[in-house]
Amino acid sequence: xxxxxxxxxALISALNAGIAQNVDDALKYSQIFxxxxxxFMSMGGAFTALGGDLSSLNQNPAxxxxxxxxxxxxxxxxxxxxxxxxxxxxxxxxxLNDFNLGQAGIVLxxxxxxxxxxxxxxxxxxxxxxxxxxxxxxxxxxxxDGSSLLDFWxxxxxxxxxxxxxxxxxxxxxxxxxxxxxxxxxxxxxDTYGTVYTNYGRYPADYGKNITRTINSTGYTGEHxxxxxxxxxxxxxxxxxxxxxxxxxxxTIEHSEKSDSVLASGFRDFNYSYYYRNWGTGYSLKIGLIxxxxxxxxxxxxxxxxTFYWIxxxxxxxxxxxxxxxxxxxxxxxxxxxxxxxxxxxxxxIGVAYQVKKLGVLSAEYELVDYNMARFSVTGSDDYAGYPExxxxxxxxxxxxxxxxxxxxxxxxxxxxxxxxxYYGKAYKRGDLNEDISYNxxxxxxxxxxxxxxxxxxxxxxxxxxxxxxxxxxxxSPTSNNIYSRNIFTVSFGYKFxx
Numbered sequence: 374x375x376x377x378x379x380x381x382x383a384l385i386s387a388l389n390a391g392i393a394q395n396v397d398d399a400l401k402y403s404q405i406f407x408x409x410x411x412x413f414m415s416m417g418g419a420f421t422a423l424g425g426d427l428s429s430l431n432q433n434p435a436x437x438x439x440x441x442x443x444x445x446x447x448x449x450x451x452x453x454x455x456x457x458x459x460x461x462x463x464x465x466x467x468x469l470n471d472f473n474l475g476q477a478g479i480v481l482x483x484x485x486x487x488x489x490x491x492x493x494x495x496x497x498x499x500x501x502x503x504x505x506x507x508x509x510x511x512x513x514x515x516x517x518d519g520s521s522l523l524d525f526w527x528x529x530x531x532x533x534x535x536x537x538x539x540x541x542x543x544x545x546x547x548x549x550x551x552x553x554x555x556x557x558x559x560x561x562x563x564d565t566y567g568t569v570y571t572n573y574g575r576y577p578a579d580y581g582k583n584i585t586r587t588i589n590s591t592g593y594t595g596e597h598x599x600x601x602x603x604x605x606x607x608x609x610x611x612x613x614x615x616x617x618x619x620x621x622x623x624x625t626i627e628h629s630e631k632s633d634s635v636l637a638s639g640f641r642d643f644n645y646s647y648y649y650r651n652w653g654t655g656y657s658l659k660i661g662l663i664x665x666x667x668x669x670x671x672x673x674x675x676x677x678x679x680t681f682y683w684i685x686x687x688x689x690x691x692x693x694x695x696x697x698x699x700x701x702x703x704x705x706x707x708x709x710x711x712x713x714x715x716x717x718x719x720x721x722x723i724g725v726a727y728q729v730k731k732l733g734v735l736s737a738e739y740e741l742v743d744y745n746m747a748r749f750s751v752t753g754s755d756d757y758a759g760y761p762e763x764x765x766x767x768x769x770x771x772x773x774x775x776x777x778x779x780x781x782x783x784x785x786x787x788x789x790x791x792x793x794x795x796y797y798g799k800a801y802k803r804g805d806l807n808e809d810i811s812y813n814x815x816x817x818x819x820x821x822x823x824x825x826x827x828x829x830x831x832x833x834x835x836x837x838x839x840x841x842x843x844x845x846x847x848x849x850s851p852t853s854n855n856i857y858s859r860n861i862f863t864v865s866f867g868y869k870f871x872x
Contacts, residue, residue, distance in 0.1 A: 394686070394713060396770045398651070400800055402594065402612035402620060402682065403717040406812070406835070407432055407744045407778075408503045409476045410448050411865040415782025415831035417793025419736040421724030422673030424610060424663055430500040430598040433661040433675040435721070437639070438498045438560040438600035443482045446827075446867040450475035450503075453860040456511045458841075460584075460853040463515035466754075471508045472495055473593070475863055479503045482866035482871070484603070494605040506859075507592040508621050513841065513853045514585050520851065521580065522628055522645065522821075525844040534564050545706050546645070546690060553694040553702035555643055567697065569640035576637060583631045586843055587731025592651075592675030608629040610663040618655040618680055624648070628843070649688035655680040655717075669728040673738070676721045683752065686711040693719035695759070713760070718746040733783040740776040744800045747771065770805060773796035780816075789820040791831070812837045820864075826865040835859045 407418040409428025420429045424436025427446050433485035437811040444697030450473050458465040486493050524780030533541055538548045549554045550567075552750050559567045567574030570582075595618065602612025661675030691705035747767055749760040780793035797812035818831035836858040843851045849865030 378750045379601070385850070394711070394749055394760075394765075394768050397470050399677060399715065399749065399763075400744055400771060401457045401505075401622075402715055403680075403744055403747050404744075404797070404800070405504045405720075405730075406797065406814075408450075409500075409505040409829035410446055411780065411818055411863040412789075412791065412820055412866075413784075413831075414475075414833050414861065414863045415793060415829070417778045417795045417814065417815045418489070418783060418817050419724065419726075419738050419780035419793060419795075420777040421661075421738040422663055422671045422726035423673055423675070423724075423734065424671075427480060427498070428476060430478065430498050430594050430600040430612075430614055431502040431504070431616070433673050433724075434598075434600045434602055434614035434659050435610045435661040435663045435673065435675065437480060437498050437600050438494060438604040438610030438663070440480045440482060440496050440498075441485060441494060441661050441871040443480060445479040446862050446865055447475070448476035448865040451862040452506050452508065453862075454509055455858045455860075456509065457858075458511065458784060458853050459855070460513045460515035460851070461517065463801075465512055465514060467510050467512055469508055469510045469788075471506070471817070472503070473506065473569040475861075476865070478598075480598050487812045490606045493604040493607055496601070498598075498600045498602075500598045500600070501594050501595060502598070503595045504618070504642065505594040507590050507594075509588070509590040509857075510843075511588040511855065512585070512713060513587075513843070513855075514583070517582060517584050517851055517852075518580050519849045520844075520846045521568060521570055521582070521630060522844050523550055523556050523568040523570065523630075524846045524848075527568055528847055530563050530564075530566060531833060535557050535566075536624070539656050546647070549690065549692040549706065550643075552704045553643065553692050554699060555694050556695045569636060569638040572637040574869070579634070581633065583633060585627075585629045585631075586842070586853075588624070588841075590624045594618055594620050596601045605692075605820075608666075609667040613662055616655075616657040616660040616677075616680070618657065620653050620682060620684065621653060622651040623651075625766060639699075640653075641695040642680060643692060643694035643696060645690065645692045647688070647690040649685050651684055653682050653684035654730070655682035655715075669730075671726045671728075672721070673724040673726070677719065679719050679746075680717040682715040682717070684713055684715055685729070685774050686713070712752045714750045714752055715765035716746075716748045716750065718743050719835045733781065734860065736779050737779040738777070740778070741773065742776070743773040744771040745773060751781075753812075767787075770802060771800055772802045774800045787822055789822065789829075791818045792816065795835075803831055805851075806840045806842065810837055820865075825869040825871075827865070827869075829863075829865040829867070831861075833859075833861040833863070835861070 413428035424439035429436025820829035
């Protein structure tokens with residue numbers, strides 16, 4: 374009945390596949406929260422019909438055609454993340470600060486004709502933009518009187534003989550709990566499990582324990598945009614961008630449970646830690662146009678191909694437990710490595726902008742993206758066969774979403790004052806616990822321009838709710854009701870050549 378002393382865990386090298394590459398990963402890498410210069414940020418990112426800003430290379434490449442001279446800019450950022458948590462009435466507040474490069478780029482003017490017809494300008498440009506910041510720290514604490522992570526494991530492995538647990542891919546985490554005396558077959562069985570809270574099935578559950586879940590994430594997606602575009606007869610601007618996106622993501626989850634009373638099993642506490650890292654590169658193509666039917670009005674349209682990611686993944690997990698009468702028990706699963714592909718959805722955006730003489734400009738746009746279209750697939754070196762089920766889960770969980778961005782800029786001599794708003798729509802289907810997740814962003818800023826130099830400042834605040842499920846059992850799914858907010862401070866320095 375007791376554990377066999379198997380310390381050789383090389384055979385577990387692929388055991389964690391069941392918790393890798395999930396719906397949340399597909400959505401996380403498919404969402405784009407446009408980033409860029411301070412001017413772009415402070416106007417809510419509503420530049421599809423405006424152009425003339427280096428950030429538009431990553432959004433609507435037709436914007437490169439608006440430039441009449443060569444120009445460069447760089448935009449450092451301060452990123453502040455705050456997470457407010459509420460788990461069974463216990464509230465928490467977490468903070469994180471991060472300095473990063475939000476944007477950098479250059480446009481080179483290859484042709485600048487004095488003619489008002491034909492190809493007036495032709496430009497080539499490069500722009501880097503951080504399209505996602507994954508840096509987060511979240512700590513959830515509270516008491517649970519109805520279940521344990523161990524119950525989730527016990528239900529997962531019901532029907533599997535205990536001495537064969539290490540042979541099952543989806544039982545890797547439960548195997549750790551079994552090996553460290555946290556769960557064991559009930560008396561008279563070898564495939565139905567009890568936990569330390571029931572003294573392995575001998576008594577009714579004795580919960581009332583303290584739970585702590587800590588989630589630390591770091592990483593980003595950053596796109597390198599290589600663009601070409603021009604101005605035709607001063608009323609049609611066209612452009613194309615090759616996007617090369619770098620993905621880096623690390624995530625560590627630590628789950629601990631501690632009993633505040635003496636249990637019959639002698640259980641005191643355990644700490645389970647799960648770590649994974651994703652890194653890779655994605656490629657996409659963007660085309661766009663801006664049409665000016667009358668002098669003050671611009672209409673923009675852009676379509677982005679899917680981003681085709683080639684992703685590497687590393688993960689492992691370990692556990693430490695303390696049960697009286699035994700020495701400290703600990704075990705680590707062997708590291709797992711994967712290579713896979715992720716294809717993100719196609720997206721399209723239409724926008725309008727109106728120039729109010731020399732006083733300022735108004736801009737608005739609508740973006741449509743179907744997250745239901747995201748797909749995992751194998752690479753040539755990966756024969757993992759679980760992707761069809763994961764893709765089915767994506768189809769059953771995610772849906773089409775609408776994003777709206779609006780911005781305004783007022784001019785007072787050499788000073789500019791700006792404001793904006795952005796809404797990123799609900800991606801989860803009705804019935805999902807997170808069906809109401811949407812992102813709201815407000816922004817403001819100011820700038821100064823003097824012939825060939827410019828200095829701009831922008832502030833953006835984006836917030837969203839999130840219901841975080843710690844685990845799911847047949848009786849309950851303990852959930853922390855969280856609110857996340859991000860404060861982004863951007864400063865841009867620009868220089869125009871040719872003056």
